[in-house]
Amino acid sequence: MSVESVLVTGTTSGVGRALLDLYARRGAKVISVNRRRVAELESRYPGVRFECVDVRSADEVESLVRGLAQSAELPDVFILNAGVNRVDNDATFDRDAFQSVLETNLYGVLNFVEPLTRLAPLGSPRHIVAVSSMANYVGNPYGLGYTTSKRALTTCFEVWSRMYAGTDLIFQRVMLGPVPTAMYTMQRSFPAWMGWVKDVFSTSLDATAIAIARFASSRRRRLFHPWRSVPLYCGLWLCQRLIPGFFRGTKTLAGEARREPPRGARRERTG
Numbered sequence: 001m002s003v004e005s006v007l008v009t010g011t012t013s014g015v016g017r018a019l020l021d022l023y024a025r026r027g028a029k030v031i032s033v034n035r036r037r038v039a040e041l042e043s044r045y046p047g048v049r050f051e052c053v054d055v056r057s058a059d060e061v062e063s064l065v066r067g068l069a070q071s072a073e074l075p076d077v078f079i080l081n082a083g084v085n086r087v088d089n090d091a092t093f094d095r096d097a098f099q100s101v102l103e104t105n106l107y108g109v110l111n112f113v114e115p116l117t118r119l120a121p122l123g124s125p126r127h128i129v130a131v132s133s134m135a136n137y138v139g140n141p142y143g144l145g146y147t148t149s150k151r152a153l154t155t156c157f158e159v160w161s162r163m164y165a166g167t168d169l170i171f172q173r174v175m176l177g178p179v180p181t182a183m184y185t186m187q188r189s190f191p192a193w194m195g196w197v198k199d200v201f202s203t204s205l206d207a208t209a210i211a212i213a214r215f216a217s218s219r220r221r222r223l224f225h226p227w228r229s230v231p232l233y234c235g236l237w238l239c240q241r242l243i244p245g246f247f248r249g250t251k252t253l254a255g256e257a258r259r260e261p262p263r264g265a266r267r268e269r270t271g
């Protein structure tokens with residue numbers, strides 16, 4: 001299938017921006033959904049339709065989807081890419097920040113799914129692509145909200161891809177490994193060795209956009225990209241299970257509460 005029309009969320013930077021560029025160059029009809037207007041993008045891609053929508057708002061997303069359906073402009077492919085990551089796996093944990101990560105990474109996708117599943121059956125297939133993460137399997141060592149949101153997102157898409165199999169709605173999930181973007185480089189708190197390992201296994205933005213676009217044109221349910229980072233995550237998974245204290249002390253994630261144990265009690269090893 002060649003994609004004639006595509007909607008991509010979060011195109012102001014990173015993976016979304018690379019997808020916008022790729023589809024626009026290929027002459028696809030692109031709807032770019034961002035929470036803010038970026039004049040530079042709008043002038044660079046005059047043929048693209050820019051929608052200013054915060055994916056966390058169910059009402060804004062629903063009115064966008066309904067509007068597209070009513071004007072018969074519903075795209076063939078929805079790439080639900082917008083996401084955030086915050087360092088919150090330590091004593092700075094903040095409920096509101098945690099919630100906003102879930103609202104973006106999880107509900108920011110579900111907000112599209114619900115109105116799409118409520119539409120009367122469509123004459124042609126619609127691909128709904130969630131951009132998840134391989135960190136899902138081992139836990140992002142600094143992002144509790146991030147890990148939680150991506151695990152839930154992956155589970156939902158795993159279930160829906162089976163539930164809707166054979167219908168006009170095709171649920172697909174992308175399990176991304178490291179890609180050098182703003183989100184990737186924010187994790188300066190990584191120990192040096194982890195940054196180095198990540199760099200070795202990471203892939204370019206262009207290669208990522210091409211892989212996602214190819215996958216979105218297929219009916220496959222899951223994409224691991226890049227393949228060469230799969231051993232990295234398998235290795236991390238094994239290390240977590242075999243080495244006590246891997247990732248600075250707790251079983252799956254990095255943070256330490258930095259509280260003293262009660263007097264007279266020995267600190268429990270959880271690794």
Ligand SMILES: NC(=O)c1ccc[n+]([C@@H]2O[C@H](COP(=O)([O-])OP(=O)(O)OC[C@H]3O[C@@H](n4cnc5c(N)ncnc54)[C@H](OP(=O)(O)O)[C@@H]3O)[C@@H](O)[C@H]2O)c1
Nearest residue numbers: 010011012013014015035055082083133176178179181183
């Ligand atoms: N980079 C990696 O190593 C990696 C690995 C695995 C998975 N991923 C996933 O890949 C996706 C893209 O991430 P990236 O690395 O390209 O990060 P990025 O460069 O930080 O881009 C994130 C995009 O999401 C947008 N966004 C955030 N909150 C939004 C909201 N409420 N409504 C609309 N747009 C919103 C951002 O817009 P603003 O400019 O307005 O903030 C930005 O355009 C994410 O889902 C991420 O979890 C990335």
